[in-house]
Amino acid sequence: MSALRFADIAGWRAAAADQDPIAAARTMAEAAQPALNALITPAVVTGPHTATAGGALAGIPYAHKDLFCTAGLRTTAGSRMLDGFVPPYDATVSARLDQAGAVCIGKANMDEFAMGSSNENSAFGAVRNPWDLQRVPGGSSGGSAALVAAGIVPFATGSDTGGSVRQPAAFCGVTGFKPSYGRISRYGMIAFASSLDQAGVIARHARDCAEVLNCLAGFDPRDATSVERPAEDFVAACDRGVRGLRIGIARELYSAGIRSEIADCTRAALAELERAGALLVDIELPRLQLSVPAYYVIAPAEASSNLARYDGVRYGHRAEAARDLNDLYARSRSEGFGTEVKRRILVGTFVLSAGYYDAYYLRAQQVRRLIAEDFARAFAGVDVIAGPTTPDVAFRIGEKADDPLAMYAADINTVAVNLAGLPAISVPCGFVDGLPVGLQLIGPAWGEASLFAAAHGYQQISDWHFRTPQFGAGVPS
Amino acid sequence: MHIDNADLDRLARLARLGLDNGERERLMASIDSVLDMVSALRNVDVNAVLPMAHPHDAQLRLRADEVDEVDCQSALEKIAPEMQSGLYLVPKVIE
Structure with missing residues (x-):
């Protein structure tokens, strides 16, 4: 089975030629369940998937955040309210992954209705971080991030209303991507805050996020907020390189609450990007604190x-x-x-x-506009904006459970992105106390191409995203 | 802003949410602290700033006035807690 624990979609695809990667992913997920509690409902998968026909993601296993409706498969949103809910229809995200040939191995655990930053708010129990089982994986897409970090699936879906893809990706040492508002259909994605919610992707590599986005992006008449735009190839955008890319650095993303070692990791990553030909430009986001x-x-x-x-x-x-x-x-x-x-x-x-x-x-709502205008002004002079994804590394389970305000305050670097409807990605950029740190890259609206150029460009000159936890099901080095 | 018992009752009634006693204490204190935190918005000059309800200020689209949904009554009946003769059952509302 260990031969199937590959680091990326391409590795799993190669294995699919003569083995059954779906069965392997399911077996690993089952074995990891007592320790991680990352799945709420395993999917019933029929038949072997060795023969893969058609579809960009044919035969690739993935975990599906339990916020996306799946016809005939229980969808709980992490809530007792939907404990027995079996949707009569598929979310557009579910349908498009199905069309692409990807195979859902189960519904990933999450904070109830995507409200939380630790996955402790799930009615189905907390998820544990594969880097340290006493710590949270982040949230709300915590089950998704934990499964990717443990090498059980090459990608997982998530949703991001205020950082719910990027923050768990940072805490688990994987890549988490949230698109521009309107890029991916919200049809069938159980609603939390409709003007902020966007589906996202968690994978080890930014390039794999781009590959999945190629399948998910696009207009959907069933979502009134879905935006009609010409198709783009986000995988091709990964290879644009970082030479000449203008990266904005805002001191507001390095506020007092950001732990100094976290700031140091991200500054070192930015220095690497500068050596690779990117230009670092000081910018201001004066209303970020609001x-x-x-x-x-x-x-x-x-x-x-x-x-x-x-x-x-x-x-x-x-x-x-x-x-x-x-x-x-x-x-x-x-x-x-x-x-x-x-x-x-x-x-x-x-x-x-x-x-x-x-x-x-x-x-x-008025302040929301001021924050969005600050971003628009900043993007007049830069292609992406960079800073730490989170103020600190993953905290201990229970540590903040009685202090919602402390949990909310830690969203300082992620929520503004949703208020402004922008795309952003968190990539692994180092370790503090043996735990992963994320670098957040933010793009202008519809600027995913620059974001992938920056994120993939960084992953070409770094290997943090290849680091895997000691946890039993980790990918081979 | 301080939320007292009467305020909490009013909010719970508006939200159709039952709260037990232990929960009330915890929620009351934390709602106070959330409202304190968000009070930072009061100090911002928002004069003449248009409220932003949608990230791209987009207008909602209109679709063609054509039927494009199939009848899904039987599928919806299957997921309803209590149904009878194609109708949702609720406690008696008229004496």
Whole structure:
């Protein structure tokens, strides 16, 4: 089996010629489950997949974040509310991966309704980081990142509302990509905050993220926010090189909360890129500090509205023996949702309620525009912006569980990207205390090509993304 | 901003959310601290700034006025907690 533990899609593809990589990935996932708890539901895969016909990702196994609807396969969003929910239809992301020939080996664990940065908010238990089983893998796409880091699958899907692909990728030492808002259809991706949510990809290599994006990107009439744009080849963009690429460095991405060793790792990575021919340019993002407060008004507001659909009537959890309709709603939702989801619904309800709407929600939307304008100004002079993905390395399970504010504050370098609808990628750039560190590269809207040129260019001159944990199912060196 | 018991009751009622006693204490304190944190927005000059509801300020598209969905009633019936004769069942609302 170890011969099948390859580092990238190409390796798995080569193995598919004469072996069954799907069976191998499933066996590894099953063996890792007691330690990692990275899957919520294993997929039933029928037949061997040695003969691979058609499709850009034919015969490639992947883990699918349990936020994407999969027809006939339980989809929980990490919530008790959807414990028994078997969707009658496929998300567009699920359908496109299916068309490409990729094979889902299971639904990856996640923070409930994608609300969290540690995966401790899952109704199906915390996921463990393969680099240190006492630590969180990050969230909300924690199961996806852990499975890729452990070498069990070459890629996994994720979703990113405020950093939920990039932060777990950074914590697990893998690459996490979030596209421009509107690039990938949200149809069938269970909604958290509709103006911020985007599907993303976690893989070991930026080039593999590009390969998967080639299959996922594109207009979808079923998502009103999907944007119609000419097709691009993101794999080809990887080979553009970094010579002459202008990389913006904002001191605001190195704020007081960023641990100095993390900052040092990312500065060393940027120096490498400069030696390879990139130009480092100082820029300013003066309102970045306001992104956390703006995000924690807008995201809960949209969540409170989106999650109103869970009423115990049409699908999802229903409380027993309700006295009346209001009792049915209140008890079904009380039993179905966990504490973090309730907190965000209540905060969202507050900021949208009469008397507070203007002071909170409307004002947050105005600040959102100011933050987006800061990015637009910065991108007039640079191709990408770079900085640390997270302020620190993965923390211990339970360490921040009682302090939501500390957890929110750590989103400082990721949420602004979602507010502005920009693409971004986190690539491994070093280790602190034996744990992985991520370098975040941010692109202008629809600037994925530059982002992949920078990310792949960096991975050509570094080998951090090849480092694997000691964990049992790790890829061979 | 301080949320008291009456505020929490009002929010829970608006959100149709039942809360048990242990949960109330924890949520009340943390909602206070979230609202404190977001109060930083008050100090920003937003005069004449248009609110931004969509990342690309895009207009929602209109599609052709044609039926393009098939009837999926039987699929939806299968995932409903309680159905009868093609209707969703809820507790009695009219005496």
